[in-house]
Amino acid sequence: DTAVSQTPKYLVTQMGNDKSIKCEQNLGHDTMYWYKQDSKKFLKIMFSYNNKELIINETVPNRFSPKSPDKAHLNLHINSLELGDSAVYFCASSHVDEQFFGPGTRLTVL
Amino acid sequence: AQSVTQPDIHITVSEGASLELRCNYSYGATPYLFWYVQSPGQGLQLLLKYFSGDTLVQGIKGFEAEFKRSQSSFNLRKPSVHWSDAAEYFCAVGPVNDYKLSFGAGTTVTVRA
Numbered sequence: 443d444t445a446v447s448q449t450p451k452y453l454v455t456q457m458g459n460d461k462s463i464k465c466e467q468n469l470g471h472d473t474m475y476w477y478k479q480d481s482k483k484f485l486k487i488m489f490s491y492n493n494k495e496l497i498i499n500e501t502v503p504n505r506f507s508p509k510s511p512d513k514a515h516l517n518l519h520i521n522s523l524e525l526g527d528s529a530v531y532f533c534a535s536s537h538v539d540e541q542f543f544g545p546g547t548r549l550t551v552l
Numbered sequence: 553a554q555s556v557t558q559p560d561i562h563i564t565v566s567e568g569a570s571l572e573l574r575c576n577y578s579y580g581a582t583p584y585l586f587w588y589v590q591s592p593g594q595g596l597q598l599l600l601k602y603f604s605g606d607t608l609v610q611g612i613k614g615f616e617a618e619f620k621r622s623q624s625s626f627n628l629r630k631p632s633v634h635w636s637d638a639a640e641y642f643c644a645v646g647p648v649n650d651y652k653l654s655f656g657a658g659t660t661v662t663v664r665a
Binding site: 446482483484485486487490498532534539540541542543544545546 | 584586588590593594595596597598601603640642646652653655657658660
């Protein structure tokens with residue numbers, strides 16, 4: 443029983459393309475997050491949604507657009523991909539304090 | 553602003569030896585403190601957390617951490633490491649009743665036989 447799942451696990455694409463990463467959690471949590479982990483393994487929050495409402499929106503290019511169709515899903519759409527977008531993207535969810543992370547999506551932009 | 557410093561980028565330890573990973577935080581009030589572990593190719597798993605109360609916190613996989621307010625530290629320890637403990641370890645701090653965690657840069661632990 444996967445708690446937080448992400449698809450795809452790997453994503454290789456060309457510069458300028460548009461791509462989406464999907465995230466689903468079956469924990470019944472109210473809050474979901476997107477994090478970016480760069481090549482030096484530094485982990486930084488990008489967005490957070492609580493009950494489908496955006497509550498955290500860090501300094502992220504507006505090419506990145508999160509969408510939460512319901513409490514269990516938080517998708518990340520990226521327009522006009524750039525080389526610097528190459529990273530591992532983690533989805534997470536939480537109820538009160540502990541955040542549960544998905545397995546990550548490794549995005550490679552060529 | 554909250555921040556976390558993990559001074560050690562990489563630690564190598566022999567199997568069976570003890571391990572201590574350092575974490576220093578900067579936060580204006582009482583923080584929530586966490587240690588996460590990331591095995592190669594995996595997501596992050598919570599090892600332990602501190603909110604209040606006893607400053608020595610027990611976690612999973614035989615790990616413990618001690619909160620020292622005077623030193624703004626939350627160091628992680630394990631008395632005897634196993635080869636499976638080779639991973640990336642992240643310390644994180646968050647304000648009470650908020651959702652925003654700040655992570656340290658991580659410490660890579662290598663276990664030699």
